[in-house]
Amino acid sequence: MVNRVVSGAHYGLKDWLAQRVTAVVMALYTLFMVGYLLLQPTLDFAAWQGLFRSLPVRLASLLFVVSLLLHAWVGMRDIFMDYVHPTLIRLALHVAVILALVAYAAWAVQILWSGL
Amino acid sequence: MRFSIYRFNPETDSKPYMQDYELDIAPEGKMLLDAILLIKEQDETLSVRRSCREGVCGSDGMNINGRNGLACVTPLASLKQPIELRPLSGLPVIRDLVVDMSQFLEHYRSVKPYLINNDPEPEIERLQSPEDRAKLDGLYECILCACCTTSCPSFWWNPDKFVGPAGLLQAYRFIADSRDQAVNERLDNLEDPYRLFRCHSIMNCVDVCPKELNPTQAIGKIKAMLVKRTV
Numbered sequence: 001m002v003n004r005v006v007s008g009a010h011y012g013l014k015d016w017l018a019q020r021v022t023a024v025v026m027a028l029y030t031l032f033m034v035g036y037l038l039l040q041p042t043l044d045f046a047a048w049q050g051l052f053r054s055l056p057v058r059l060a061s062l063l064f065v066v067s068l069l070l071h072a073w074v075g076m077r078d079i080f081m082d083y084v085h086p087t088l089i090r091l092a093l094h095v096a097v098i099l100a101l102v103a104y105a106a107w108a109v110q111i112l113w114s115g116l
Numbered sequence: 117m118r119f120s121i122y123r124f125n126p127e128t129d130s131k132p133y134m135q136d137y138e139l140d141i142a143p144e145g146k147m148l149l150d151a152i153l154l155i156k157e158q159d160e161t162l163s164v165r166r167s168c169r170e171g172v173c174g175s176d177g178m179n180i181n182g183r184n185g186l187a188c189v190t191p192l193a194s195l196k197q198p199i200e201l202r203p204l205s206g207l208p209v210i211r212d213l214v215v216d217m218s219q220f221l222e223h224y225r226s227v228k229p230y231l232i233n234n235d236p237e238p239e240i241e242r243l244q245s246p247e248d249r250a251k252l253d254g255l256y257e258c259i260l261c262a263c264c265t266t267s268c269p270s271f272w273w274n275p276d277k278f279v280g281p282a283g284l285l286q287a288y289r290f291i292a293d294s295r296d297q298a299v300n301e302r303l304d305n306l307e308d309p310y311r312l313f314r315c316h317s318i319m320n321c322v323d324v325c326p327k328e329l330n331p332t333q334a335i336g337k338i339k340a341m342l343v344k345r346t347v
Contacts, residue, residue, distance in 0.1 A: 007310050008308050009310070010308065012309035012313040015309070016339065081309065081310070081314070082273045
């Protein structure tokens with residue numbers, strides 16, 4: 001392989017955009033959660049379970065988790081692109097992070113839907 | 117006044133060192149470059165680039181007390197002593213305060229910093245409405261001193277791939293030009309996770325620009341145009 005600086009991958013915009021959109025989703029969910037916690041007169045296990053029994057709350061939580069994972073993916077990839085320059089190590093780190101995030105997604109679904 | 121200046125001569129020094137200088141100078145009304153030139157009279161071996169001495173040529177960009185700037189437009193009285201002078205960071209040092217700008221200029225070249233227009237050349241100038249011309253304000257003034265790019269951490273980490281604030285500001289200067297016909301090709305050229313998207317809006321570029329330009333805003337506009345043509 002010739003050793004030249006190649007650049008021009010024609011991607012990056014969607015990741016950048018996704019980072020912003022997922023940030024908004026997370027901010028909205030956080031506002032909702034903080035509002036709920038502040039306005040709830042009695043905060044006990046039953047109330048908490050009642051909240052998560054509702055399907056919209058569960059879906060919103062899943063959306064939050066997916067946003068968090070996507071956001072984390074773009075952020076982690078940025079860190080690796082900035083600081084880890086050997087291609088093979090960077091590729092290995094990318095794969096490791098993707099696998100971990102997919103596992104987290106499955107775990108989150110399991111947690112959210114386990115109390116049924 | 118006391119100075120501490122970065123010295124490195126690759127022919128004789130194995131590694132760089134800081135050298136102290138004392139200068140008898142009244143700082144009022146004088147710029148840092150005046151002092152540097154007096155120090156150079158004391159010690160001719162000190163290497164520094166300068167030309168116009170009024171902030172137009174962009175030759176004397178350097179790191180002044182930890183902040184990039186042009187020595188010729190930095191008032192001497194505004195600086196805390198000892199005044200620490202270092203070469204622009206992130207570029208190879210040729211000698212003392214003189215850096216090798218090749219990498220920086222390579223990125224500048226890569227954004228095709230010239231008007232691309234395939235129409236036959238008109239008899240007179242290619243005309244532009246005052247409104248269209250106004251869109252180039254804050255862009256065309258760049259003097260390529262490299263103060264911004266060499267203060268950008270993203271450029272430090274990926275100097276070979278990230279175009280850097282100066283290059284991207286110039287890229288947008290031609291994207292924004294109503295007479296240019298290669299906007300799409302220019303955006304194609306920049307749509308890259310390294311070339312453009314290494315910018316994390318740290319804004320060191322805006323902080324140090326001696327011409328008070330705003331590369332971060334220009335980069336934001338490039339991103340907005342990419343979104344517009346994609347979404």
